[in-house]
Amino acid sequence: MARTQVTIDFETSHLIFPTIIATVLTLLFLTIVIRDRSRIAGSGAYWRQTFASMDKVRFFGTLVLTLIYFWLMVPVGNMWPNTGMGFLICSVPYVFAVGLLYLHERSLRNMIPVAIMAAVAPPLAWWLFSYIFFLSLP
Amino acid sequence: MFEFITPLFCLLIIGGTFLGIIFGSIPGLTATMAVAVCLPLTFPLGLENGLALLLGLYVGGISGGLVPAVLLGIPGTPSSITTTFDGFPMAASGEGEKALRIGIVSSFVGGLISLGILFAFAPTLARFAIEFSYVEKFLIILFALTVMAALSKDLLLGIFSGVLGIFLSLIGRYDISDGGNGKMRLVPQEWDYYLDNGFSLLPVLIGLFGLAAILEQAEIGVPKGHSREDLKVGGESTFSFGIFRNQAGNLARSSFIGTFVGILPGVGGSAASLLGYSNAKTFSKHPQTFGKGEPAGIVASESANNGLTGGALVPLLSLGIPGDATTAILVGAFTLQGIQVGPLFIGNNPDTWNAMIIAMLLANVAMFMMMYIAIRHMALVVTVPKHILFPIILMMCVVGAYTINYGIMFDVWTLLIFGILGWLMVKLRLEVAPFIIGFILGPSSEVYFVKSLESFGDLTIFFTKSWIAVVLWILIIGSLVGSFYMSRRNADQNASGRAVG
Numbered sequence: 001m002a003r004t005q006v007t008i009d010f011e012t013s014h015l016i017f018p019t020i021i022a023t024v025l026t027l028l029f030l031t032i033v034i035r036d037r038s039r040i041a042g043s044g045a046y047w048r049q050t051f052a053s054m055d056k057v058r059f060f061g062t063l064v065l066t067l068i069y070f071w072l073m074v075p076v077g078n079m080w081p082n083t084g085m086g087f088l089i090c091s092v093p094y095v096f097a098v099g100l101l102y103l104h105e106r107s108l109r110n111m112i113p114v115a116i117m118a119a120v121a122p123p124l125a126w127w128l129f130s131y132i133f134f135l136s137l138p
Numbered sequence: 139m140f141e142f143i144t145p146l147f148c149l150l151i152i153g154g155t156f157l158g159i160i161f162g163s164i165p166g167l168t169a170t171m172a173v174a175v176c177l178p179l180t181f182p183l184g185l186e187n188g189l190a191l192l193l194g195l196y197v198g199g200i201s202g203g204l205v206p207a208v209l210l211g212i213p214g215t216p217s218s219i220t221t222t223f224d225g226f227p228m229a230a231s232g233e234g235e236k237a238l239r240i241g242i243v244s245s246f247v248g249g250l251i252s253l254g255i256l257f258a259f260a261p262t263l264a265r266f267a268i269e270f271s272y273v274e275k276f277l278i279i280l281f282a283l284t285v286m287a288a289l290s291k292d293l294l295l296g297i298f299s300g301v302l303g304i305f306l307s308l309i310g311r312y313d314i315s316d317g318g319n320g321k322m323r324l325v326p327q328e329w330d331y332y333l334d335n336g337f338s339l340l341p342v343l344i345g346l347f348g349l350a351a352i353l354e355q356a357e358i359g360v361p362k363g364h365s366r367e368d369l370k371v372g373g374e375s376t377f378s379f380g381i382f383r384n385q386a387g388n389l390a391r392s393s394f395i396g397t398f399v400g401i402l403p404g405v406g407g408s409a410a411s412l413l414g415y416s417n418a419k420t421f422s423k424h425p426q427t428f429g430k431g432e433p434a435g436i437v438a439s440e441s442a443n444n445g446l447t448g449g450a451l452v453p454l455l456s457l458g459i460p461g462d463a464t465t466a467i468l469v470g471a472f473t474l475q476g477i478q479v480g481p482l483f484i485g486n487n488p489d490t491w492n493a494m495i496i497a498m499l500l501a502n503v504a505m506f507m508m509m510y511i512a513i514r515h516m517a518l519v520v521t522v523p524k525h526i527l528f529p530i531i532l533m534m535c536v537v538g539a540y541t542i543n544y545g546i547m548f549d550v551w552t553l554l555i556f557g558i559l560g561w562l563m564v565k566l567r568l569e570v571a572p573f574i575i576g577f578i579l580g581p582s583s584e585v586y587f588v589k590s591l592e593s594f595g596d597l598t599i600f601f602t603k604s605w606i607a608v609v610l611w612i613l614i615i616g617s618l619v620g621s622f623y624m625s626r627r628n629a630d631q632n633a634s635g636r637a638v639g
Contacts, residue, residue: 004597008588014312014321016591017584021305028298035294050565055359062356063558066349066532070550073536087536095529102360102525113526121530125537133182136545137537 061101069094077138084130084137091122142186142493150183151497154191155504158198162205163519164527165212166355169199170464174347175531177340177470178538185475186493192471193494196464197249197447197501201509204241204440206520209234210364214520216408217443220415224428224435231431235513239377240433241440242509244389248441249502251393252400252448256455257495260484263456267481272593273603276586277610279579282403282459284614286572288621289402289409299569303576308584310336316585332548340470341539341552342577346570347463348535349553350560352528357561363523385437388418396442400449400461403575414442448498455483455491459579463571466578474542 008016033040069090077086096118103110129135154176161172172195180188203215208225221241228237270278283300290296309325310333312318325333355361382389392414399410418438419428428435450461451468458480460466472479477487484491509516539553540546563570590599601611 005595006591006597007595008592010319013588013592014319014323017587018305018308018323020587021301021308021580025298025301025305028294028301032294032298054357058356058359059353062353062532066554069536070547070554073550074547087540091533091536095533098529098532099525102356102528104362104525113523117526117530122533125533129178129537129541133179135178135181135541138540138545138547138550 058101062098065094065097065101073138082136084126087137088122088126091125092118095122139489140492140496142489143496144187147187147190147493147497148500150187150191151194151500152504152508154194155198155501156194156508158195158200159202159205159505159508159516160198160519160522161195162199162202162218163214163516164522164524165206165210165214166351166361166524167527167531168215168347168351169196169202170347170467171351171531172196172199173464173467174344175534175538177344177467177474178534178541180471181474181541185472185477185490186497188471188475189468189490189494190497190500192468193497194501194504196468197444197498197505199464200444200447201242201245201249201440201505202519203443204245204436205238205509205517206364208237208241208436209517209520215443217411217446218439219408220411220439221436221443223415223439224430224432227429227431228433228436233376233431236377237431237433237436238513238517239510240381240436242506242513243379243382244392244437244440245444245509246502246506247389248393248396248444249447249498249505251390251441252397252445253495253498253502254448255394255397256448256451256498260452260456261491263452264481264484267457268485270481270606271603272586272590273599274606274610276583276590277600277607277614278457279459279583279586281610281614281617282453282457282579283572283576284617286403286569286575288617290569290572292567292569293618293621293625295567296569296572299563300572300576302568303573303578304580304583306337307577307580308336309333312584313581316581317589318585337552337556338543338546338549339473339578340542341549342556343467343470343574344535344538345553345556346560346574347467348531348538349557350564350570352532353557353561354564355524355528360524360528364520366518366521381433382437385434388421388434388437389441391421392418392438392441393445396445397449399442400446401452403453403459403461410446411439411443414438414445444502451494451498454479455494456481458483458582460575463574466571466574469578 073086073090076089077084079085096114099114099118100106100111103114126137129137157176158169158172161167162169173192176191176195180191183191200215200217203213203218204221204225206212206214207218207221208229211222211226213219213222225237225241228234287293287296287300308323311320311322314320322330395414395417396410399413415435415438418434419425422428422434446462450465453459453461454465454468458478460469469479535553536550539549543549560570563573601607
């Protein structure tokens with residue numbers, strides 16, 4: 001049997017390609033680590049600079065609000081099953097809070113359009129997807 | 139033959155193009171994001187109508203980028219970077235409207251030329267590709283990934299990104315319908331329930347192109363929108379079509395360059411417009427005027443980036459390989475409707491193929507009409523405040539991720555995971571385009587690779603199956619060697635530049 005000949009065992013065939021790809025990925029990773037070792041060694045300064053220059057309130061605020069939004073949608077939706085209420089009830093404050101977070105001058109005048117948008121957009125999306133497109137929402 | 143042309147079909151093209159122009163016009167939003175966010179809307183619309191909406195978004199999104207590029211000097215999309223070079227100086231000297239009209243006409247011509255090439259070339263390529271066996275199909279994917287990686291900013295990181303995309307696509311069950319053994323891999327046992335089919339494509343796309351883009355904007359503080367006073371539209375237009383009298387060569391060349399770049403898998407619009415612009419400068423009789431308000435620069439940039447639209451659809455519809463990130467999302471639209479794109483697509487779905495051509499044509503016409511006639515009003519879309527748009531986009535991301543598989547909450551978490559991953563990838567200088575195309579093509583490449591070995595039982599089959607396989611290997615090696623040589627040359631030039639400095 002020539003060295004290039006291979007027999008595929010059907011029972012383990014699901015592992016062949018992932019093993020090859022994982023090996024290639026590891027080799028590439030090691031090559032990158034060796035090539036960019038000085039840059040990687042100095043990456044602490046890069047990340048410090050990234051975090052120093054970032055708008056932490058807006059960045060982490062987006063992440064935290066989104067996490068809470070995702071987290072609450074299902075339990076709230078379970079109170080009124082199969083109605084999409086979890087999406088609707090959670091989206092209104094989420095859209096309003098993110099809008100406020102991104103607003104630069106938080107005067108009452110500037111907050112009114114944000115509030116109108118939060119009051120209109122989620123119910124519109126809920127109505128469109130639930131009643132027109134018949135798609136399920138949380 | 140053309141039963142799909144209904145009032146709804148036309149309305150979706152017009153609406154999609156309009157929405158696409160808005161996305162393209164607002165820096166930070168892209169055509170890719172527009173298509174990703176609106177993808178779930180196509181679910182109940184059916185394939186033809188859904189594609190009408192998405193192609194309108196695509197053409198509008200690519201074209202809209204020229205508005206802020208000219209009026210603010212900020213590219214609305216990466217593909218309009220070179221439009222700023224001459225568009226903004228023209229606007230600064232009171233010729234904003236003229237510069238916009240030059241860009242719109244060039245975009246229109248570029249879009250039509252690329253559409254013509256798509257119409258002529260894709261069916262021929264598909265007929266040729268029908269003959270391909272698993273071996274050639276696997277090598278085509280390998281070639282696509284190496285071309286993408288070779289044209290990345292960093293060859294090694296480009297390849298790594300593509301392979302990482304393939305690796306993550308293999309998570310889950312080796313599907314029996316693909317000829318697999320139905321066993322799970324790469325998943326901890328407690329996650330079996332969630333990852334039975336791996337990460338769903340559409341939440342991954344929406345996360346990478348929707349949430350990640352907004353996180354990038356949040357990181358820089360969601361820059362304040364622009365007011366009407368910031369827009370340098372200028373006085374009465376002095377535009378006339380006579381400007382194009384000496385630009386026919388430039389227009390045709392740049393459109394062809396854009397289309398060709400589009401055909402190369404995973405290469406974005408910025409490469410198309412840069413290549414078109416640098417060629418126009420090289421062939422110009424007065425290259426010194428480029429960058430100072432030269433109309434030829436806008437012609438080259440805009441015809442090249444719109445040339446990309448038709449070109450990027452060629453490999454998608456003939457080989458099943460997306461030409462760029464936006465067309466990668468179109469794969470999702472086909473998946474939603476249960477249709478597989480590949481060599482058999484055009485022959486088996488002539489109505490859908492016709493619908494796509496007509497939709498692209500109408501989207502280009504709609505874009506031209508909207509932007510050319512109502513240019514002063516369209517320019518105002520740049521002023522739409524981000525604090526109004528972004529929360530709605532985030533909410534639509536959730537709707538899209540949740541509804542795509544009939545209501546699975548894990549898909550919403552997938553959206554968050556890949557949104558954060560997309561943000562991190564930019565920080566780590568990894569390339570999103572090779573990653574996503576690797577993710578899309580990963581499962582097919584596995585099937586083609588394993589089936590090739592099962593059928594022939596010899597590794598040499600990948601080199602000896604046919605002359606096409608040999609040609610593909612030459613192209614694969616050529617693209618890698620060429621890229622390596624270019625990166626070395628650039629490194630040497632940078633080093634000598636620093637030494638001189």
